[in-house]
Amino acid sequence: MHEPDFLLRATIAAPAKAVYEALTDPAALRVWLAEHAEVELPGRYEFWGRFTPDGAEPHQRLLHADERTIRFAWTVEGHETTVEFQLDEDGDGTVLTLSQADLPSFEDVLADRAGAFGATSTFWSLAVANLADYLAGRPLTPMVDFTSPELRAEVVIDASPEAVFDSLVNPDTVGRWMGAKVDIEPWQGGRYAMGGFDLDPGGITFAEFEPGRKATLRFADGLLSSWELEGSAGGTRITFVQSGFDATNPPYPGWAGWLSGVADLRGFHELPGWRPGWRKMEIAGVPAGFEPDYEG
Known part of the structure; x- marks a missing residue:
């Protein structure tokens, strides 16, 4: 396998045997990974459907499988990549290392120019979050429908609308669950910058801002990303929508990345003592966000 372009290392609160079964049982895969x-090990490992990039038909070819490792070639939009799952025991849990080689450049992924092919890394980020929740018996975060130009999702979070809204616009709180520095001016016309205003002094601004209820971000390219909250049985129903893009080329990479963040947002509010489940994430050798200190 070539040097990976994407690497994700996550801790999953389940024994390695249970994680391996979830990775290899077709019925389980149809719940947390794909439509x-x-x-059929050791000869077949395939997944496809509307929740898979370029998923009209299966494009995987199994290369290796044992009780700790699964490796397969995956061709997406004519580009062959190599994906590997590696499992290592970690006390009562499991460290899952997922790597993928021969992906698009980091710049193309950030700019959302690489289509479904460019969405594979954020696809895996969301998939691993759903794998962890599947094994914990928790509701899953909505998947990306790669056949639809409508980017819309709803989740219910077991927290008040005020608390959820704060966790979306308070830079200190956002940084805790997102695992990255974010500078935010929480008012209409205010700025929002991943990595801080030094890196992005004004490319994203709030087009709408109704405290406790609704906010819309406008990106420099015209993309709109909004969330709307309403109370629901003691919790909060939150609707996420992205719009303002070319419907013939939806920004699936960013949408999948945002949904993987929603999984973290849910855990932040609902799980006592929650901390990011991932230990390390890199795209093209560049650390993506914050790497927690797990020593000790």
Whole structure:
């Protein structure tokens, strides 16, 4: 396998045997990974459908499988990549290392120019979050429908609308669950900058801002990203929508990345003592966000 372009290392609160079964049982894969899946080890490992990039039909070819490792070639939009799952025991849990080689450049992924092919890294970020929640018996975060130009999702979070809204616009709180520095001016016309205003002094601004209820971010390219909150049985129903893009080329990479963040947002509010489940994430060798200190 070539040097990976994407690497994600996550801690999952389940024994390695249970994680391996979730990675290889077709019925489980159809819940947390893909619309369709078929596995017959050691010869076949396939998944496809509307929740898979370029998923009209299966494009995987199994290369290796043992009780700790699964490796397969995955061709997306004519580009062959190599994906590997590696499992290592970690006390009562499991460290899952997922790597993928031969992806688009980091710049193309950030600019959302690489289509479904460019969405593979954020696809995996969301998939691993859903794998962890599947094994914990928790509701899953909505997947990306790669066949639809409508980017809309709803989740219910077990927290008040005021608390959820604060966790979306308070830079200190956002930094805790997102695992990255974010500078935010929480008012209409205010700025929002991943990495801080020094890196992005004004490319994203609030087009709408109604405290406790609704906010919309406008990006420099015209993309709009909004969230709307309403109370729901003691919790909060939150609707996320992205719009303002070319419907023939939806920004699936960014949408999948945002949904993987929603999974963290849910855990932040709902799980006592929550901390990011991932230990390390890199895209093209560049650290993506914050790497927690797990020593000790």
